[in-house]
Amino acid sequence: MSAIRTDAAPRPVGAYPHARRVGDLLFLSGIGPRDPRDDAIPGNEYHADGRLKRYDIAAQTRAVFANVRAVLEASGARWEDLVDVTVYLTDMARDFTAYNAIWAEHFPDPATAPCRTTLGIAALPTPIAIELKCVARVQPPLPLAGES
Template identity: 35%
Template sequence: MTRLTHISAPAGVAPSDGYTHVVTGPGRLAAVAGQLPFDEKGALVGEGDPAAQARQVFTNMRACLAAAGGTFDDVVKLTVHLTDMAHLAEVLAVRDEFIDTARPPASTVMQVAALFRPELLLEVDALAILADDAH
């Protein structure tokens, strides 16, 4: 039994598609800083390729969650910053390789004017609720 509660259609709110409106649960809060498409040596992965950059971003996020004793199942909120909304479908397809699409986290996607380097196409941060006994 999962310890997180997903509320996809709160009363008076249209049902969501691809995200959950509200996720709650007991445990410790973990904030994962915005992850970028850099490998463990700091090299950019996937220049000009939103899917490759997204895969590296979510791989980095998985490592950050693991360091805190968690997994993507513990993520309650994702925030995706895109430099071009035209990349959304590719980025979400990669995201769906990492999350449980039957119980997706709450999510926000926004287009930003720029990230700190021009070749970066996205940045993703997360909030997770970890079991009290994690890590």
């Protein structure tokens, strides 16, 4: 088993890696939309006292997809290698339609899209509205010329 961390994705909010490879499978820890450079959350607007005023699920969905892609690439996998995705939304009634439309942009062919489960939950550990938990298949490296 090998643990993967990358500066191209936001730092984990606890003591865990971005991903762990076991054989040809890659298990990603929960990944949110925070910006890896400064931890800002795309689309969030705050009141003067720091409380969340509103958020933009489209901006967060696009950001979380970019962060997942960054972890996949750091792990030797590609977006197309995703086989299973669990999506956590903090407001299923409000956000599912917009998130689902962006999903369809990134996975236009259901026959090649990963399996997906979407759950509505009460909260996430930071003021984000979406988090993804993913499993991908990592292709083994091709042998070099002359190797068998």
